Each structure stands twice: as C-alpha cells, then as structure tokens.
Amino acid sequence: MRIGDLAARTGVSVRALRYYEEQGLLKANRSGSGQRHYPESVVDRVDLIQMLYAAGLSSRTIAELLPCVEAKVSTPESRARLFAERDRIDAQIAGLTRTRDRLDAVIASTGSPASGCTYIADRDVAT
Amino acid sequence: MRIGDLAARTGVSVRALRYYEEQGLLKANRSGSGQRHYPESVVDRVDLIQMLYAAGLSSRTIAELLPCVEAKVSTPESRARLFAERDRIDAQIAGLTRTRDRLDAVIASTGSPASGCTYIADRDVAT
DNA sequence: CTTGCCTCTGACGTCAACGTCAGGTTCTAG
DNA sequence: CTAGAACCTGACGTTGACGTCAGAGGCAAG
The missing domain is CATH 1.20.5 (Single alpha-helices involved in coiled-coils or other helix-helix interfaces)
Incomplete structure (x- = not known):
C-alpha cells in the first residue's frame, strides 16, 4: 500500500501522512527507491490518530500515548x-x-x- | 470598569479583550482620553464569548450569533x-x-x- | 512634580497542523 | 519506450487567537 492509497483509505491528505511520520506517529517501510509502503494495519492507526487530534491532543501527546493505546505498553x-x-x-x-x-x-x-x-x-x- | 479590571474579573488577558473589540464582539465606552470603560454587564458577555470560543466557533461566527444569543434578535x-x-x-x-x-x-x-x-x-x- | 502603574495604538512574533510549490525521480499503462 | 500519474525531499505560506514589545500618553499618591 502506497501513501496515496493510504490517503484515499483514510481520508487524510498525503501531506498529513508525511507529517505524521515526521512527528513519529507513523512508520513506513521504504522500498529501494525510497517510496513509503504501508501494511493494512496502519489504516486503523491513522484513524486513531485522527480521533486523538480531533479530541484536541497534540502530536507530542499522541506520540506518547500511541504505544499505550495500540500495544498496551x-x-x-x-x-x-x-x-x-x-x-x-x-x-x-x-x-x-x-x-x-x-x-x-x-x-x-x-x-x-x-x-x-x-x-x-x-x-x-x-x- | 477599566480593561485591566475586566481582564481580572473574567480571567481573559487585556490583549484578548482588545482583540474581541477588534473583531466586533465587544464594544467599549471611551473616556475623553481614549481609555475603555465597561459596564458590569460585559462580564457575562465575555464569559459567553469564551464559552463559544471553547466550543470551536470562530470570531466571525460568534459575531454573527451574539446578537442572537444576547438580544434574542x-x-x-x-x-x-x-x-x-x-x-x-x-x-x-x-x-x-x-x-x-x-x-x-x-x-x-x-x-x-x-x-x-x-x-x-x-x-x-x-x- | 514626579514616581509608578495603567492604558493607548500599531506592529511584528508565535505555534500547530498542515497547504502548496519547486525541482527531481519512479512507477505504470499503452 | 514514452507519457503521465504518483512519489520524493526540502522549504516557504497559511490561519486564528492571541503574546509581546516599542513608544507615548494618562492618573492617583506622596
């Protein structure tokens, strides 16, 4: 799944997805040429990120809580x-x-x- | 009541109060020397403005709805x-x-x- | 009178979550 | 093979609700 597909699936812009990565909220597997590839599971993660943003949390706070919410760590x-x-x-x-x-x-x-x-x-x- | 008093009463900064006036949300009586003077009633108005800001409304929207909420017009x-x-x-x-x-x-x-x-x-x- | 706090009007700074553009590379359909 | 969509990395622009600073004036107390 490439970044454009993920954007379409989540309704989030490509720019926003790259921003999330920049903020440490999302990690991408890179192909040899440097293109981002995502597994299906990140769709839920992006939805969750959007949910937390909508609740007024900052990038930093989301980054802190994501492992907590997703991995129960x-x-x-x-x-x-x-x-x-x-x-x-x-x-x-x-x-x-x-x-x-x-x-x-x-x-x-x-x-x-x-x-x-x-x-x-x-x-x-x-x- | 001068602007500093109003700020103290409402917990809003002086800058914010001037900004509200600039946005047409607040009107002030001016003394001869140009200083703002407010009646007691604006305390409630400022509280209401804060309430609407907190609910995610923009200045423009608040300006549109204030007469509606306060004067029932x-x-x-x-x-x-x-x-x-x-x-x-x-x-x-x-x-x-x-x-x-x-x-x-x-x-x-x-x-x-x-x-x-x-x-x-x-x-x-x-x- | 003068000290010190309050107020005034600009006007530039800030911050977050992106938008947008530039200039270049890569993938895919025909 | 080639056009064109999609992707890449910077890097600057945007928006709203103020913060902050500069420079100048106003007001009660001693």
Missing part, C-alpha cells in the same frame, strides 16, 4: 498522561454540553416566539 | 448558523465521547492487568 508517565487526557476530554464534553444547551435555549426562544410562529422546523429541543 | 441566516453550530457541537460531543470511552478501555486494560479486563467506564454518557 505503558510507563507511569504515559499512564498519568492518559488519565489527564481522559479527564480533560471529560471536562471538554461537559463544557460543550453546557454550550449546546445554551444554544438550544436560544433556539427555543428565537425559534418559536411565544405565539404560533412554527415555520421554523420542529427539532428535538432537549435531548 | 435573529435573521434567517443567523438562525441557520445557530442550528448548524448546535449540530456541530453535538457531533463533537459524540466524537469526544467515543474517544473518551476508548481511552477508558485502554486505562482498564493497562491500569489493572492482573484482574482481567474489567471496565472502569460506568460514567454518564453526557446526555
């Missing part, structure tokens, strides 16, 4: 980092939930102004 | 934006929840290797 530091990131994500979820509820309240008040102005699509307001 | 576009951002935040919460659960699973497997994989994750899944 962990040092005391990485375990501490793991707990810290878990808690940070928890807090982030809590904050986002409050923000969403606030927006929902706004939607409820501007969307149906007391009387029957109901042409605004009837959405679920408080999950 | 909305145009069809801002209402559409409101719905879009609410849904985006919902999706973000869902993604973060999956990521957190994944980290919890890792914690469960690396954190207590002796007693078989018992899940730690009996946390509330953020409504």
Whole structure:
C-alpha cells in the first residue's frame, strides 16, 4: 500500500501522512527507491490518530500515548498522561454540553416566539 | 470598569479583550482620553464569548450569533448558523465521547492487568 | 512634580497542523 | 519506450487567537 492509497483509505491528505511520520506517529517501510509502503494495519492507526487530534491532543501527546493505546505498553508517565487526557476530554464534553444547551435555549426562544410562529422546523429541543 | 479590571474579573488577558473589540464582539465606552470603560454587564458577555470560543466557533461566527444569543434578535441566516453550530457541537460531543470511552478501555486494560479486563467506564454518557 | 502603574495604538512574533510549490525521480499503462 | 500519474525531499505560506514589545500618553499618591 502506497501513501496515496493510504490517503484515499483514510481520508487524510498525503501531506498529513508525511507529517505524521515526521512527528513519529507513523512508520513506513521504504522500498529501494525510497517510496513509503504501508501494511493494512496502519489504516486503523491513522484513524486513531485522527480521533486523538480531533479530541484536541497534540502530536507530542499522541506520540506518547500511541504505544499505550495500540500495544498496551505503558510507563507511569504515559499512564498519568492518559488519565489527564481522559479527564480533560471529560471536562471538554461537559463544557460543550453546557454550550449546546445554551444554544438550544436560544433556539427555543428565537425559534418559536411565544405565539404560533412554527415555520421554523420542529427539532428535538432537549435531548 | 477599566480593561485591566475586566481582564481580572473574567480571567481573559487585556490583549484578548482588545482583540474581541477588534473583531466586533465587544464594544467599549471611551473616556475623553481614549481609555475603555465597561459596564458590569460585559462580564457575562465575555464569559459567553469564551464559552463559544471553547466550543470551536470562530470570531466571525460568534459575531454573527451574539446578537442572537444576547438580544434574542435573529435573521434567517443567523438562525441557520445557530442550528448548524448546535449540530456541530453535538457531533463533537459524540466524537469526544467515543474517544473518551476508548481511552477508558485502554486505562482498564493497562491500569489493572492482573484482574482481567474489567471496565472502569460506568460514567454518564453526557446526555 | 514626579514616581509608578495603567492604558493607548500599531506592529511584528508565535505555534500547530498542515497547504502548496519547486525541482527531481519512479512507477505504470499503452 | 514514452507519457503521465504518483512519489520524493526540502522549504516557504497559511490561519486564528492571541503574546509581546516599542513608544507615548494618562492618573492617583506622596
């Protein structure tokens, strides 16, 4: 599997994949001419990397936690980092939930102004 | 209330407050000599701005939604934006929840290797 | 008055995760 | 064999939300 194929499979750009390698998140087997070749397994790894990036983790943190998540290998530091990131994500979820509820309240008040102005699509307001 | 006081009250830097004004998120009464003076009410406004920034909204989007959230004034576009951002935040919460659960699973497997994989994750899944 | 802190307006610096371009090599289809 | 897609390594550009510095002015206390 070459880098273009991996990019297509993961939806990540070729540039991003090379960047991940540069950051030590991804390793590639090189052919004689220097081209990168990947096994199927890296697809999951790239998905995981994207997942962690989306959760707000930095390259450095991801690099620290990847062996922990994939190979179940962990040092005391990485375990501490793991707990810290878990808690940070928890807090982030809590904050986002409050923000969403606030927006929902706004939607409820501007969307149906007391009387029957109901042409605004009837959405679920408080999950 | 001068800008330094507002910064202290909100935990936001002076630079950030000036930046908010530059982005049209905050207005200030100017004294004769050009110094900014704020009423008490802007404290809540700044908190709200921070909340929206934390939720991943851009200055432009916040500027569009602030009148909607504070004064309950909305145009069809801002209402559409409101719905879009609410849904985006919902999706973000869902993604973060999956990521957190994944980290919890890792914690469960690396954190207590002796007693078989018992899940730690009996946390509330953020409504 | 002057000391010292606060404020003002530019304007350049920063940082992360890439985008994009240049110039050159390699693989593949016909 | 040859065109053209895909790949390579630098290396500079981008974006957003500020940080930071420079130089100048404002404000209450002693």
